Amino acid sequence: MSLEQELRELDQADPLAALRNEFALPDGVIYLDGNSLGARPKAALARATQMIEQEWGEGLIRSWNTAQWSTLSTRLGDKLAGLIGAGPGEVAITDTTTVNLFKILAAGLRIQAERAPQRKIIVSELHNFPADLYVIEGLADLLQQGYELQLIDKPEDLPTLLNDKVALVLLTHVNYKSGHMFDMSATTELIHRHGALALWDLAHSAGAVPVDLTAAKADYAIGCTYKYLNGGPGSPAFVWVSPDLCDLAWQPLSGWWGHARQFAMEPHYQPASGITRYLCGTQPLVSLGMVECGLDLFARTDMQALRRKSLALTDLFIRLVEERCKDHPLTLVTPREHAQRGSHVSFEHPEGYAVVQALIAKGVIGDYREPHIMRFGFTPLYTSFQDVGLAVQALVEVLDNQEWRAPQFQTRHAVT
Amino acid sequence: MSLEQELRELDQADPLAALRNEFALPDGVIYLDGNSLGARPKAALARATQMIEQEWGEGLIRSWNTAQWSTLSTRLGDKLAGLIGAGPGEVAITDTTTVNLFKILAAGLRIQAERAPQRKIIVSELHNFPADLYVIEGLADLLQQGYELQLIDKPEDLPTLLNDKVALVLLTHVNYKSGHMFDMSATTELIHRHGALALWDLAHSAGAVPVDLTAAKADYAIGCTYKYLNGGPGSPAFVWVSPDLCDLAWQPLSGWWGHARQFAMEPHYQPASGITRYLCGTQPLVSLGMVECGLDLFARTDMQALRRKSLALTDLFIRLVEERCKDHPLTLVTPREHAQRGSHVSFEHPEGYAVVQALIAKGVIGDYREPHIMRFGFTPLYTSFQDVGLAVQALVEVLDNQEWRAPQFQTRHAVT
Numbered sequence: 001m002s003l004e005q006e007l008r009e010l011d012q013a014d015p016l017a018a019l020r021n022e023f024a025l026p027d028g029v030i031y032l033d034g035n036s037l038g039a040r041p042k043a044a045l046a047r048a049t050q051m052i053e054q055e056w057g058e059g060l061i062r063s064w065n066t067a068q069w070s071t072l073s074t075r076l077g078d079k080l081a082g083l084i085g086a087g088p089g090e091v092a093i094t095d096t097t098t099v100n101l102f103k104i105l106a107a108g109l110r111i112q113a114e115r116a117p118q119r120k121i122i123v124s125e126l127h128n129f130p131a132d133l134y135v136i137e138g139l140a141d142l143l144q145q146g147y148e149l150q151l152i153d154k155p156e157d158l159p160t161l162l163n164d165k166v167a168l169v170l171l172t173h174v175n176y177k178s179g180h181m182f183d184m185s186a187t188t189e190l191i192h193r194h195g196a197l198a199l200w201d202l203a204h205s206a207g208a209v210p211v212d213l214t215a216a217k218a219d220y221a222i223g224c225t226y227k228y229l230n231g232g233p234g235s236p237a238f239v240w241v242s243p244d245l246c247d248l249a250w251q252p253l254s255g256w257w258g259h260a261r262q263f264a265m266e267p268h269y270q271p272a273s274g275i276t277r278y279l280c281g282t283q284p285l286v287s288l289g290m291v292e293c294g295l296d297l298f299a300r301t302d303m304q305a306l307r308r309k310s311l312a313l314t315d316l317f318i319r320l321v322e323e324r325c326k327d328h329p330l331t332l333v334t335p336r337e338h339a340q341r342g343s344h345v346s347f348e349h350p351e352g353y354a355v356v357q358a359l360i361a362k363g364v365i366g367d368y369r370e371p372h373i374m375r376f377g378f379t380p381l382y383t384s385f386q387d388v389g390l391a392v393q394a395l396v397e398v399l400d401n402q403e404w405r406a407p408q409f410q411t412r413h414a415v416t
Numbered sequence: 417m418s419l420e421q422e423l424r425e426l427d428q429a430d431p432l433a434a435l436r437n438e439f440a441l442p443d444g445v446i447y448l449d450g451n452s453l454g455a456r457p458k459a460a461l462a463r464a465t466q467m468i469e470q471e472w473g474e475g476l477i478r479s480w481n482t483a484q485w486s487t488l489s490t491r492l493g494d495k496l497a498g499l500i501g502a503g504p505g506e507v508a509i510t511d512t513t514t515v516n517l518f519k520i521l522a523a524g525l526r527i528q529a530e531r532a533p534q535r536k537i538i539v540s541e542l543h544n545f546p547a548d549l550y551v552i553e554g555l556a557d558l559l560q561q562g563y564e565l566q567l568i569d570k571p572e573d574l575p576t577l578l579n580d581k582v583a584l585v586l587l588t589h590v591n592y593k594s595g596h597m598f599d600m601s602a603t604t605e606l607i608h609r610h611g612a613l614a615l616w617d618l619a620h621s622a623g624a625v626p627v628d629l630t631a632a633k634a635d636y637a638i639g640c641t642y643k644y645l646n647g648g649p650g651s652p653a654f655v656w657v658s659p660d661l662c663d664l665a666w667q668p669l670s671g672w673w674g675h676a677r678q679f680a681m682e683p684h685y686q687p688a689s690g691i692t693r694y695l696c697g698t699q700p701l702v703s704l705g706m707v708e709c710g711l712d713l714f715a716r717t718d719m720q721a722l723r724r725k726s727l728a729l730t731d732l733f734i735r736l737v738e739e740r741c742k743d744h745p746l747t748l749v750t751p752r753e754h755a756q757r758g759s760h761v762s763f764e765h766p767e768g769y770a771v772v773q774a775l776i777a778k779g780v781i782g783d784y785r786e787p788h789i790m791r792f793g794f795t796p797l798y799t800s801f802q803d804v805g806l807a808v809q810a811l812v813e814v815l816d817n818q819e820w821r822a823p824q825f826q827t828r829h830a831v832t
Binding site: 024026029031033036037039040044045048049051052053055056057058060061062063069095096097098099102106110126129130131133134135137138139141142143144145151224226232233234235236237250251252253254255256257259263264265266267268269280281282283284285286287288290360365367369370 | 440442445447449452453460465467472473476477478511522526545547550551554555558559560561648649651652653666667670671673675680681685696700701702704706776
């Protein structure tokens, strides 16, 4: 059987194939960057138009009540909850990933300061998404209470840093570069055994791989909605806190949306109970509202089905690249083992930046991350097996014909 | 001359009258709540459609470069700068008012901690917008360094709390309830004379009254874009920092958008110089992009012309209400003196909540703030003198006929 035929048959047998029709994908593009900005659900334009024309234009200020804007963050949180193993009322969609991370770090440190004040270390990964590390640095610098950030170099090094001085461990479940995935349950148990709290960044997990925060007994989680959840560019992020911890501490961004009696306009802050206390200021409603369109598509399948297709797509991509590009200096960075793999695949190439630019010029959109990493995201909601075949064909052409050497592919853009 | 004729002639002589055509206002509505959510510029729908269909849908991840998403916060900040007396490169539109307030409070405290560590008091107003006080409380509680919030009861009490223990003074330039406006220059000078830094909340000022942060020698300012600037529901807020102070301290929400080399993915935080360091996480781009449509309308006039019309509108409203409702228990809360008045007018009425609901039912949309305050915002970009006459006529009917007594006007909504 030819490769073409194999891929066609895989697509024909794909139970998720019809969902691709719900996305507006440009002609001539194979989009393997849904792990950075998900494609547009067709419904998003109509939803935004409704919010702008009717809710804003006609309803005006009344829409806080009539269009239920005032509860949108938690209503959408409830729609997302099932994808990450959270219960109703436990998730809010609000602010940015970075801001939400600051909230949970500060709340977690406060709880630990009361339980075990000698715990002054926050552990994370050297190869974590840098913004996560910056937020820890910013908070530690603000507090001036002797907090220290310690970093593991490799996931398996985690036990070497765990001891009775560690307050929090912040890990990204699926690494943004390598695609490595932690075993959330086992890792959380390890962290708890050492008396620390487990904070999970789900930026590359939510909607990409099955997550069960409740079963894993995680303490805090944050993540974004604009990657695999297809919420739109810069759509607001989410925050989850274990119900066991939520009411034990303030989060410090104590805005009026987190107040127990928001419109009583009392001069003192009294946090609401539950995840509502993680709300802060007025949210960007049009960007927030479009998040619902992506979430509604997940309601038509489930994470197990998505995971099966995701692994089939990434397995196929790895196999075809290794078969067809074996004469080029490509190194697989992503774990081969399913249990350790998210939904994107990264290869190192010494000229990775230029190769990715040459691929984009051919309509195959992946992205590049320093140093040397070419990253390809596979979003099972809209990526087909034939897409994988065409993407590898383009990569073969770029490498075999040295297309990446063209001068226009050497210039760095502002955003890479 | 009849009142009708007077108002018609005022509208005919209004040099700003044509700008009303740039807004999509619903039929049968007189909108006096632009101080809470500005009306929709007609251009906003086309802008959002372009961002959703072309920039997100077609451009996908490439739009960070091709549609210049990556510089949108500061490009729009430059468009806003002229309205508040800021220079180019000094303003960013990002995050929420509450989050931005946290950033400037923390940065200001850090600068004062180095200059004058004995200064542990933050002064604000009891009748300030409560969220501003909550943020101070949240930060003080987080820091655990002995910071204390002290509140003045009336604007003129400010001198009584100023001394060499005060680190920061946070004031809202135009009070959200009373409409009272501080003299920013004189007040900043007073604050500086006592060695404190002056932080200004411009939520009810930007686009409503002339503001000159540079001339006033202010230190920090924040504000929202969804009120008088007509940016859309929950559109991102703005932050300004005096160039003299900006690079002296980190702000603690140290996300990757504020890094000096954002895409180098370095493990340590190094803030960018200038207002860029006040950026944090990825912004909600569709909500952010629509802010430009409101700002572009301000480019067709200037704050002096808007101020002249604003005062004429509020003078007229006060005069007509006092003439025509004199048999009802209405008390003017807003200062009569022009120099102390923003662009909204508030009256107390014992049944203010029900009166506002009855007005809304008649198509005159103002809003209510505890306790007893009926608040009417006058946005000179789209409010006409005849609107003022019709609004007062509706108020006369609601009061004279006791329409507010109807049961449906007694029920409190979630958002008031």
